[in-house]
Amino acid sequence: MAGLVAATRLRDLGQAVALREKGTRIGGSMLLSSCVIWRHRDWSDFRTECPTGDERLQRLVYERLDDALAWLVSLGAEPVWEETGNPRTVGKRFDPRSLTETLGARVGPIELGADGSSAAEPTILCTGGFGASSELVTRYVRPAGPLRLRANPWSEGDGLRRAAASGGALTVGMDEFYGRNMPDAPWDETQFVALSQLYARWARIFDEDGVEFFDRAGVSWSETNVVQATARRRDARAYYLLDEQALAERVRDRTVAELVEAAPAEAIVPLADLPFAPPQGSVVAVRVIASITHTIGGIRVDERARVLGEDGSPLHGLWAAGVDAGGISSGGYASGLAQALVLGLAAAEDAAA
Ligand SMILES: Cc1cc2nc3c(=O)[nH]c(=O)nc-3n(C[C@H](O)[C@H](O)[C@H](O)COP(=O)(O)OP(=O)(O)OC[C@H]3O[C@@H](n4cnc5c(N)ncnc54)[C@H](O)[C@@H]3O)c2cc1C
Numbered sequence: 001m002a003g004l005v006a007a008t009r010l011r012d013l014g015q016a017v018a019l020r021e022k023g024t025r026i027g028g029s030m031l032l033s034s035c036v037i038w039r040h041r042d043w044s045d046f047r048t049e050c051p052t053g054d055e056r057l058q059r060l061v062y063e064r065l066d067d068a069l070a071w072l073v074s075l076g077a078e079p080v081w082e083e084t085g086n087p088r089t090v091g092k093r094f095d096p097r098s099l100t101e102t103l104g105a106r107v108g109p110i111e112l113g114a115d116g117s118s119a120a121e122p123t124i125l126c127t128g129g130f131g132a133s134s135e136l137v138t139r140y141v142r143p144a145g146p147l148r149l150r151a152n153p154w155s156e157g158d159g160l161r162r163a164a165a166s167g168g169a170l171t172v173g174m175d176e177f178y179g180r181n182m183p184d185a186p187w188d189e190t191q192f193v194a195l196s197q198l199y200a201r202w203a204r205i206f207d208e209d210g211v212e213f214f215d216r217a218g219v220s221w222s223e224t225n226v227v228q229a230t231a232r233r234r235d236a237r238a239y240y241l242l243d244e245q246a247l248a249e250r251v252r253d254r255t256v257a258e259l260v261e262a263a264p265a266e267a268i269v270p271l272a273d274l275p276f277a278p279p280q281g282s283v284v285a286v287r288v289i290a291s292i293t294h295t296i297g298g299i300r301v302d303e304r305a306r307v308l309g310e311d312g313s314p315l316h317g318l319w320a321a322g323v324d325a326g327g328i329s330s331g332g333y334a335s336g337l338a339q340a341l342v343l344g345l346a347a348a349e350d351a352a353a
Pocket residue numbers: 001002003020021022023025026027028029030031032033034035036037038114115116117126127128129150151152154155156157158159192193293294321322323324334335336337338340
């Protein structure tokens with residue numbers, strides 16, 4: 001998303017821009033997303049939920065998002081919801097395909113299948129983090145087993161490598177990621193949203209060794225903390241044990257029972273086949289695997305999205321936007337799309353200036 005936003009804004013400002021997209025299509029993970037672009041309703045919640053994030057960048061996202069959403073709407077992007085459905089947050093939901101088309105129609109020529117690595121001119125890095133690189137995920141996130149990818153396949157850390165090669169510094173939170181626990185079964189990108197097993201708060205949560213490693217009372221509303229904890233258990237897997245009461249709980253418009261029924265049969269484990277004794281009252285066990293959507297740590301930038309060196313000074317001619325820029329939602333989770341939108345605009349405006 002950040003690249004489409006930055007290129008659109010640069011053209012708005014009368015600048016010539018070349019958009020290079022490594023993939024076979026535009027839209028990145030935005031196109032696969034639920035497309036709710038949001039911020040915390042209260043500033044204090046943002047700080048509390050993402051305590052180790054860079055306060056200046058959080059402030060930028062928090063303060064600029066409403067105007068940035070209005071800018072998107074002014075381009076012709078039509079929200080499908082005017083609110084997020086979560087009382088803690090405010091924002092808008094768009095249809096990802098139509099938002100991609102709206103931005104794509106304004107960016108000018110796009111070179112597909114081009115990784116931009118040879119670009120010598122001023123560059124805004126917007127490669128979507130490093131979640132698709134098993135090498136970088138192993139090095140920085142250090143999961144106990146391979147994570148499944150729940151995102152576009154092209155975000156392999158090219159922006160991070162380019163920034164690092166130019167002397168750019170990295171942020172805190174390099175071992176953190178946003179993702180979901182997904183059924184431990186085959187699925188594809190059309191099922192990323194529908195198959196998310198987003199009911200850990202009502203489950204008893206065990207690992208392959210039968211250790212109950214996460215207390216459901218501590219599961220955050222986004223469930224990011226339980227997904228990160230699952231990544232650290234053997235094979236990055238967990239079992240959600242559900243009783244009748246848990247099955248009757250609701251996640252938006254569906255019951256947990258309906259979510260479980262929709263999961264592939266391979267992920268539903270008969271209680272007698274579990275590698276440990278299930279807690280009393282359990283009626284269903286679902287085996288899940290930690291799946292990465294995007295990384296949270298990344299390139300250090302300032303409020304103008306300029307890439308910063310180790311000494312804190314900006315590098316000449318290099319910006320980073322979207323989740324290539326790290327350290328905004330560290331310690332928790334905040335909207336990656338909001339980060340892409342606000343930093344994409346900030347980078348374009350600074351580059352143009
Ligand atoms: C199923 C799902 C649901 C989600 N739901 C939400 C949601 O509701 N709300 C929310 O805020 N976030 C959501 N997200 C996360 C959100 O999609 C990302 O945070 C957001 O897309 C990040 O924006 P970005 O511009 O950094 O990366 P992307 O949108 O992924 O774009 C990165 C682009 O860079 C390209 N690229 C990679 N390397 C290179 C290179 N070397 N040269 C050129 N191009 C390159 C990629 O192909 C891609 O097109 C969801 C994600 C998924 C997968």
